[in-house]
Amino acid sequence: MFVHFLKTTLRKFRRQPLFAVINLFGLATAMAVCFMIVLYVHSEHGFDRFHEQSDNIFRLSMHMDIQGDLRSEAVTSHAVGPDLLEHFPEVTGMTRVAGWNTPVNIWQDGRYVTSSQSMYAESSFFDVFSFKLLRGNPQTALTEPFSVVITKDFAAELFPGENAMGKMIRLDNRQETYMITGIAENCPSNSHLQFNLLRSYPTLREISSANFYEWDANINAFTYVVLANDADMDVLQQKTDALTHEKLNYKYEGMGVHIRLQYFPVKDIRLHSPFNHDMIETGTAGKVWVFSVIALFVLFVAGFNYVNLTIARSGKRAKEVGVRAVLGAGKDLLKKQFYFESIFMTAAGFLASLILVEMLLPFFNQVMQTDLNMFGAPWWLIALLAVIFTGLFGFLAGIYPSWYMSRFQPVKILKGEFWQMPGRFQPRNMLLLIQFVVSLALIVSTIVVFLQIRYFSRMDLGFDDKNLVVVLADNHENAQLFRHRMSEYPLFSEFTLTTSFPGGSLYVEGIESEDISPGIMAQRIWVDQQFLQTMDVRLDTGRFFVADAGPETEYVLINRAFERKAGWADAIGKNIGREGRTYRIIGVTDDFHMQSLHNEVEPMVIGVLGSRRQYAQLPVWVMIRFDETSSAEVLSILQEEWIRLFPDKTFNYYFISELISDLYVDDHSFGRLFLAFTLLAILIALLGVLGLSAFMARQRQKEISIRKVLGAGSGSLVFMMSAEILKWLMIAAVIALPLAWFYMEKWLAGFAYSISFPFWTMGASLLALLLIALLIVTFQSMHTIRKNPAEVLSSE
Amino acid sequence: MIKTVDLTKVFRTEEVETTALNQVSFEIKEGEFVAIMGPSGCGKSTLLNILGLLDNPSGGEYHFIDNEVSNYSEKQRANLRKRNIGFVFQNFNLIDELSVFENVELPLIYLGYSASERRKRVEEVLEQMGIMHRKNHFPLQLSGGQQQRVAVCRAVVARPHIILADEPTGNLDSTHGDEVMNLLEELNKNGTTIIMVTHSQRDASYAQRIIRLFDGQIVTEDKSTEFVLTSAAH
Ligand SMILES: Nc1ncnc2c1ncn2[C@@H]1O[C@H](COP(=O)(O)OP(=O)(O)O)[C@@H](O)[C@H]1O
Numbered sequence A: 001m002f003v004h005f006l007k008t009t010l011r012k013f014r015r016q017p018l019f020a021v022i023n024l025f026g027l028a029t030a031m032a033v034c035f036m037i038v039l040y041v042h043s044e045h046g047f048d049r050f051h052e053q054s055d056n057i058f059r060l061s062m063h064m065d066i067q068g069d070l071r072s073e074a075v076t077s078h079a080v081g082p083d084l085l086e087h088f089p090e091v092t093g094m095t096r097v098a099g100w101n102t103p104v105n106i107w108q109d110g111r112y113v114t115s116s117q118s119m120y121a122e123s124s125f126f127d128v129f130s131f132k133l134l135r136g137n138p139q140t141a142l143t144e145p146f147s148v149v150i151t152k153d154f155a156a157e158l159f160p161g162e163n164a165m166g167k168m169i170r171l172d173n174r175q176e177t178y179m180i181t182g183i184a185e186n187c188p189s190n191s192h193l194q195f196n197l198l199r200s201y202p203t204l205r206e207i208s209s210a211n212f213y214e215w216d217a218n219i220n221a222f223t224y225v226v227l228a229n230d231a232d233m234d235v236l237q238q239k240t241d242a243l244t245h246e247k248l249n250y251k252y253e254g255m256g257v258h259i260r261l262q263y264f265p266v267k268d269i270r271l272h273s274p275f276n277h278d279m280i281e282t283g284t285a286g287k288v289w290v291f292s293v294i295a296l297f298v299l300f301v302a303g304f305n306y307v308n309l310t311i312a313r314s315g316k317r318a319k320e321v322g323v324r325a326v327l328g329a330g331k332d333l334l335k336k337q338f339y340f341e342s343i344f345m346t347a348a349g350f351l352a353s354l355i356l357v358e359m360l361l362p363f364f365n366q367v368m369q370t371d372l373n374m375f376g377a378p379w380w381l382i383a384l385l386a387v388i389f390t391g392l393f394g395f396l397a398g399i400y401p402s403w404y405m406s407r408f409q410p411v412k413i414l415k416g417e418f419w420q421m422p423g424r425f426q427p428r429n430m431l432l433l434i435q436f437v438v439s440l441a442l443i444v445s446t447i448v449v450f451l452q453i454r455y456f457s458r459m460d461l462g463f464d465d466k467n468l469v470v471v472l473a474d475n476h477e478n479a480q481l482f483r484h485r486m487s488e489y490p491l492f493s494e495f496t497l498t499t500s501f502p503g504g505s506l507y508v509e510g511i512e513s514e515d516i517s518p519g520i521m522a523q524r525i526w527v528d529q530q531f532l533q534t535m536d537v538r539l540d541t542g543r544f545f546v547a548d549a550g551p552e553t554e555y556v557l558i559n560r561a562f563e564r565k566a567g568w569a570d571a572i573g574k575n576i577g578r579e580g581r582t583y584r585i586i587g588v589t590d591d592f593h594m595q596s597l598h599n600e601v602e603p604m605v606i607g608v609l610g611s612r613r614q615y616a617q618l619p620v621w622v623m624i625r626f627d628e629t630s631s632a633e634v635l636s637i638l639q640e641e642w643i644r645l646f647p648d649k650t651f652n653y654y655f656i657s658e659l660i661s662d663l664y665v666d667d668h669s670f671g672r673l674f675l676a677f678t679l680l681a682i683l684i685a686l687l688g689v690l691g692l693s694a695f696m697a698r699q700r701q702k703e704i705s706i707r708k709v710l711g712a713g714s715g716s717l718v719f720m721m722s723a724e725i726l727k728w729l730m731i732a733a734v735i736a737l738p739l740a741w742f743y744m745e746k747w748l749a750g751f752a753y754s755i756s757f758p759f760w761t762m763g764a765s766l767l768a769l770l771l772i773a774l775l776i777v778t779f780q781s782m783h784t785i786r787k788n789p790a791e792v793l794s795s796e
Numbered sequence B: 001m002i003k004t005v006d007l008t009k010v011f012r013t014e015e016v017e018t019t020a021l022n023q024v025s026f027e028i029k030e031g032e033f034v035a036i037m038g039p040s041g042c043g044k045s046t047l048l049n050i051l052g053l054l055d056n057p058s059g060g061e062y063h064f065i066d067n068e069v070s071n072y073s074e075k076q077r078a079n080l081r082k083r084n085i086g087f088v089f090q091n092f093n094l095i096d097e098l099s100v101f102e103n104v105e106l107p108l109i110y111l112g113y114s115a116s117e118r119r120k121r122v123e124e125v126l127e128q129m130g131i132m133h134r135k136n137h138f139p140l141q142l143s144g145g146q147q148q149r150v151a152v153c154r155a156v157v158a159r160p161h162i163i164l165a166d167e168p169t170g171n172l173d174s175t176h177g178d179e180v181m182n183l184l185e186e187l188n189k190n191g192t193t194i195i196m197v198t199h200s201q202r203d204a205s206y207a208q209r210i211i212r213l214f215d216g217q218i219v220t221e222d223k224s225t226e227f228v229l230t231s232a233a234h
């Protein structure tokens, strides 16, 4: 019997391959999306649980109330951890991590290897956490100053093909040499701690002046404690508050400053940590929730469409079922056949979805900044999904026909009365409506997002960001030395020295003048005489600094934004200043964008480099414009010369165009995410249309035949068939378009420079969806319409 | 073998009540070849469906091989049916997705025969009906006459006691129609009881007896005089 079922099922597939493939594809896509979201949700919930003691590890957070100004940090001072360990028996273990946000460069075999995931870790690090050491002793690897533990991959990058254990390295061209005392397994991606280089904590004492004894000094250490199983959190919190008072709060009594330490479970960091400055994105619970809802929605809608379509098509089988019944197939057997077929098809869909997941995961990972892997999921999860997907959809798609079986009379079936479907099934229409609303709103939104991104990327920044690189030079003298050396290369055409650059950090001061009050918050930047020319910034009025005149330190230029803010018609000759020092304005530059286009151009005051006083605390950068060439070539020249000139100084550089595009990373991934969801929504909605029209075609087959006999043309019949679906599309438009308009206006308002809402997108999206829907309905109904009416009518 | 007493069938829809059969009583003996005739809508198909255990009567008795079956459940009827009755329809009712062989095999599958037994039986009957060379074709690749031949094969493969045929030649031209009638006659000669609904005098002439229905009632039950006439004309 099984063989017979299988044979029949496969034959059916072969008879209507297009239909079967479309239907399966829709189902598989929905399953794949759900699959990926389940992987995502599972992985998010699994963060930091691989530590053996994960239930007992807590991170200290510091909550500060400074005169009503509330701040929470995930870091404490270095002193807190040891004190807790000493005073509280509940605290059975402790480790600290610091300095994780400074990348280090290692000059090795004639090239730089950069670790952007380096940090200092206390020797108890491998006790508290379950990161594995492949080589070295976890107890002692981080006990001595200038010991480092690196990960397997980083070791391979530093010393390809060699055993890195015991090797000496120098970091950032500094004097000290470090010994590699351990090789760790690579960090699992579901860890909130991400490192590939760990320096021992005692190193920090040697090379920095950090204070390790005061609770209110150097608040930049992550402190992790292991709590005993029977620790009473309330009691511990009270004791901690008391200790905090003793160590710290007593100093600030009467000053309106109060500080509280709290214990935050490590396994909740990924989902629920509200603190900034983690090594990874945290507080993803909201996102997880949204995605879970999307998954359920997709599953529900796609499942409904699939079941709908399958049932509509299975109406074609009235005769077959009738014949089988007459020949003696019992009801149970027929039911079994229906269930077998639908479960077989959904199982095929599930297999297809596995392939889709494998294909789509890289894209998903890129958009979501995750590192999901289908084979990384536990087998029971995949098995569970297989059972749920196959069982659920298979059962649902089989249930209606089987239910019908339970009341059938073979006579009626043979007479063609088998398929009397419920006429106006409201949920079906509501669902189509929802699908249309979602698709329309998403299409409009996606177009708007992409138009805005395009607007960004084409906008005139006020300077030329191509072929521009900056190198950190500490001070003016080094900068001049480096510039001089670089000018020997014909590849480099222009040079300037500057304290700031687009996409870099900014220095802001309040600037005063006799006719403006209170003052204007302005960016301050010090540059040399070639700045305008190198950056390709336009001068509005007046003049720029000139070299022959010597450093014109008593003069400044401002930008148009400053002029506007001050309300001046002519700024030239005016005096501005700060703290008693005044400068005369000799020129006004056009506005140029130092920050992302999310922000407006801010007022700026440009001074000339020369007297160290003003900018002593600011680093000086050499900005170089190079001829069209690969950035790799530029980089290798800069690096080599830098090492030659300053063997013990860190080489730090940025390509301006990269910095600028980094400013829009979030916007791009937002756009991609929207695009992905839009495509998904459209696909699902179209399958919905396909299902509904198949259903309607079946339902109105007789009516169509009669109309045709009476002389109706194909056109009018297609129109008749489309009318219903078009009606729902129009209703959807009335709901979706204003909604999309409202939300996109809000989104656009978040940009200082944005397009105005493009109303044509509404018409375009509607038209696009309309055309595709019409196409499907036509395609679907032509089949019915082409049928010989005599045949249809005689079988009724 | 078959006996009805005051068999009645009433169809109720929302608006109307149709008495399709009104107190029909008759008896059919094993080995008979009976034709049921009458104008369209007089209840022939309804009667045949009840006789074929596809439907229950609204009233009266129906004795089928010593069982009073008028109140049998669908399950019981299906059981009796698949063992004892073969059907031939006007529009063949072959399953398009299945090959000739598989169509004929179907009743045996539902009766639970083993694969080898099925093969033997199907090939035997296909051979007998002269359609063996088509066994791997699909119904849509065959002519109407060939399709009806396959349908007859399917009807007899389980060796039923009775074959019910509802206008078996209705969709065939006269040559093919005669072919099918000859097959039925052959089966009857070998002992199978045959009950056939038909419009055609020519087909009815193969029967030994004609039951004439009019408006749900039997009007005459005669030994076919036409039978004599047409066989004389042969
Ligand atoms: N399922 C049904 N529901 C209602 N009326 C029916 C049904 N089947 C048959 N009838 C009615 O019963 C009568 C006899 O029909 P039928 O047996 O098909 O006639 P015949 O086969 O002799 O042409 C007709 O009036 C027909 O309309």
Ligand SMILES: [Mg+2]
Pocket: B044, B045
């Ligand atoms: Mg009839």
